[in-house]
Amino acid sequence: MNMTSPSLPFDLDGRKKFLRHLSETLSRVDVEARLTAMADAVGHDRFRKQAADDIVAILRPADVLPRVYGGYRQVVTDGIRFILSRLPVERISRLMADQARLSPETPAGARLLMLARHLPTLHKLGQIIARNRHLDPSLKNWLVALEHAPCTVPMDDIIERIQAALGEDIARYDIRIGSAPIAEASVGLAVPFTFVREDGTRRRGVFKMLRPGVESCLREELDLLPELAGYLDARRHRYPLKHLHFADVFQDIRSALMEEADLSGEQKKLKAAFRFYHDRGPARVPTLYPFSTPEITAMAFLGGEKITEACTTPEDRRRLAEDLFRILIWRPLFSPDPRPPFHGDPHAGNLLAQCRDITGSFRLGLIDWSLSGTLPRDKRSRLIFTMLGILMAARDRISQGIQDLSVDDDRYTPAFRSRLDRAIDTITADNRYLTGGIAGKTFVLLDGLALEGFRFPSDLLLFRKAFFTLEGVLFDLCPAFDLDKAMAGEMALLMMTEGPQRWAAWSFPFMDRPENYRSLISNLDLRILAQHLMTLFFQQGTAMMTGLWTAAGD
Incomplete structure (x- = not known):
């Protein structure tokens, strides 16, 4: 292919081979640059639409859903394709580069997990669905993997952000940051640390902070959700979802992600939960530390x-x-x-x-x-x-x-x-x-x-x-x-x-x-309930006596 005048191959196999060739000969950064140059040459709208189609074809998200959920495969595929086709060129090029660097034998589930890690809305939706214990076990086990993926953020970047946010408090509390994050979620990550309290004792804590770049990703995706709801509503005749309000579903996801990204709001909730449960039985809620900032929540470490x-x-x-x-x-x-x-x-x-x-x-x-x-x-x-x-x-x-x-x-x-x-x-x-x-x-x-x-x-x-x-x-x-x-x-x-x-x-x-x-x-409701239970008791007793009488007659 003439890279000075890039154009998209017309068949999927050709595009897959082309991407694989790029990933084998160039670094990830260079692959992204080549794809971005291609977008400039063929037009951004055409590139994004074709790239979305290619990623969906390579991912095969419908294959991840067990047969019992076959009726939902189309809405999942349509939703992912829509979001991808509206992302900025630089970002969809990055996602394509990620997929190109995977082995051709990589199964659909692993490919979709990688995509979800870079799409906070898809990641959060998967986490929400995974909570339902009535899910088919194979799907549930796949979704649970979203909770246990390894941290991808370099520790040097994390330390730099913590030091910039806390400033002089690093020295004031003799804060020592751990060697690696202990968790990474759809929006945030948790980093261990120790510090010295006023009484001179050293205590363990956890910093919660947003993943680098996640705020811009969230803005891009959350702005698309109302448009996605309208798109799926217009195609609802294809899906077995009856009167479901897509707008309400995506509003729930939007609210969940915005709350997760709002560290100041979470700090207020943490204080309220601490007051509600403190000294009331076996529950423990982390204490919020005074050196928390709008960018970082510093709280007590709860072992266990x-x-x-x-x-x-x-x-x-x-x-x-x-x-x-x-x-x-x-x-x-x-x-x-x-x-x-x-x-x-x-x-x-x-x-x-x-x-x-x-x-x-x-x-x-x-x-x-x-x-x-x-x-x-x-x-x-x-x-x-x-x-x-x-x-x-x-x-x-x-x-x-x-x-x-x-x-x-x-x-x-x-x-x-x-x-x-x-x-x-x-x-x-x-x-x-x-x-x-x-x-x-x-x-x-x-x-x-x-x-x-x-x-x-x-x-x-x-x-x-x-x-x-x-x-x-x-x-x-x-x-x-x-x-x-x-x-x-x-x-x-x-x-x-x-x-x-x-x-x-x-x-x-x-x-x-x-x-x-x-x-x-109320007393009135209690009396109505008692009358119901009494009636039920007599009905069951009468049925039992009738059965015994019939059996004795036989």
């Missing part, structure tokens, strides 16, 4: 093992599961605080089993609060109202609870209620709903309704995702752990403490509001 890999006995694993349930689900859901914080991404890598306390129990380290939220008391009340409706199989109560939780403008119109009832009937007949417990049914219902286009507060959807993520961790720790049984036991204990308040409400009915009780269940 990944909770699912801690060397513990079956009994220890059961107790760990119970503690996790109380700390990450029960406590924020039934806290007296008006807006308690909750961890939005409680996967096993963010949960550490630390040394035992004086009672023999493990302490639990909760790290990475970049993705966290709060649930106001009124929304938690309606969520419990919906759970009670599910427990009693009362469709009207379920629909009412969902209406109150929704943020759709037309949520109280007859048309909305009619569409909602039809969606509820479909979702509650699905096996995933039927096989879940009460809490699981509630979040499966919210999940299904979100896919059908119903809209809910972003923090409620985040809590739903956190529940599914933690449900997978609990299952890995102790498959026999019964979340509903644990919740019923805690609820019984909580209601015992509400006795005087409930007696007062019998005399003054205006006080009998769910929000007035920490359990978020």
Whole structure:
């Protein structure tokens, strides 16, 4: 090929051979330069479109999805191709150079992992999907690899950035930076260090900082998400996604990435979480150190093992599961605080089993609060109202609870209620709903309704995702752990403490509001539930007696 007048080969095999030839004879920087020169010669728009087609053809992203997800292969391929075709020429040339330097025998999964490492939106989407324990195991194992990829940022660059950000605090606290990062995520990386406190003791800490160049990559990709949503909406007839709002899905990804990149915002969340959990049981949240900056979060190092890999006995694993349930689900859901914080991404890598306390129990380290939220008391009340409706199989109560939780403008119109009832009937007949417990049914219902286009507060959807993520961790720790049984036991204990308040409400009915009780269940709802359970008990008893009578007659 005449490199003085570059042009793109017309067939895919020719282009692959051309790229392979470049990568074998030139450095990566030179390969990128040649591709950029080619773009200048043939036109940037044509080059980006052709380069996107080539990368997708080489990657074969559809091959990564198991057959059970065959219906989603087209939307995945279309989405990746769209993003690639809109990236700046310099960046897509870099991505092409990465792919060209891989062996021709490199499987699709490994190629897609490399691409995801350089596309924060794709990386984050993969991490979010990986939290669902109902995924096909082969896909889940592939996605989990996104959490364990080696760090690619040179340590010299990291040290230089830390020194520039901290300035005189390096000497003031005698900060000594570790030899290598301990983790690298879609947006940030974590670097160990030690420092000297005012009392003269040396303590361990962790710097969290953004990966070099990730901010510009994020700006480019996040600006494309609304356009991508419109593109996929126009092609939705090709996908089995019914009424899914692509704009809402990408807004979730956008929010997650922006929060992860907002170190100052994460520092505020870390402080709130520390206050919420400090001296309240076995949970530990990292302390924020005073030499944090807008560019770098300096926090305490929490030692311990990944909770699912801690060397513990079956009994220890059961107790760990119970503690996790109380700390990450029960406590924020039934806290007296008006807006308690909750961890939005409680996967096993963010949960550490630390040394035992004086009672023999493990302490639990909760790290990475970049993705966290709060649930106001009124929304938690309606969520419990919906759970009670599910427990009693009362469709009207379920629909009412969902209406109150929704943020759709037309949520109280007859048309909305009619569409909602039809969606509820479909979702509650699905096996995933039927096989879940009460809490699981509630979040499966919210999940299904979100896919059908119903809209809910972003923090409620985040809590739903956190529940599914933690449900997978609990299952890995102790498959026999019964979340509903644990919740019923805690609820019984909580209601015992509400006795005087409930007696007062019998005399003054205006006080009998769910929000007035920490359990978020009014006396009226409690009475309706008791009547339902009593009716169910008599129905089962009657059925049993009828069966015995029939058997005796035979």
